[in-house]
Amino acid sequence: MTRQFPYMKSTFLWKGDDFILTPEALANPKNKYHGLERLALEHHEAGDWRLAGEYWLIAAGWRRNMMDPADERHVEALQFALRHVEYDRALADWKKKKLSRNAMPYPSQFGLSDD
Numbered sequence: 001m002t003r004q005f006p007y008m009k010s011t012f013l014w015k016g017d018d019f020i021l022t023p024e025a026l027a028n029p030k031n032k033y034h035g036l037e038r039l040a041l042e043h044h045e046a047g048d049w050r051l052a053g054e055y056w057l058i059a060a061g062w063r064r065n066m067m068d069p070a071d072e073r074h075v076e077a078l079q080f081a082l083r084h085v086e087y088d089r090a091l092a093d094w095k096k097k098k099l100s101r102n103a104m105p106y107p108s109q110f111g112l113s114d115d
Contacts (some may be wrong), residue, residue: 032062036056037055037059049089055088084110090110
């Protein structure tokens, strides 16, 4: 089922007894920016920080256009994505300039945890 909707998670629990497949569930645009965020994390973990930052930025823009500004969780998620943009850009710059390990940016410098 998920192959027909490329932005859907392949791990979505379609078999749950209380889940009813509806067009609204399939067309939920939130799955698109969540998918971009997952893609950004994959590229970050692979060390492709430039591309990861771009995915985070696109996801942030998409989320911003769709979110309810009064929803605190969305505001926090937007801020989280933008922090990742800056962090991944800093890592890409560090890599490009071939700076020493001492100059490497750390997540805590961007309001992200070191976990």
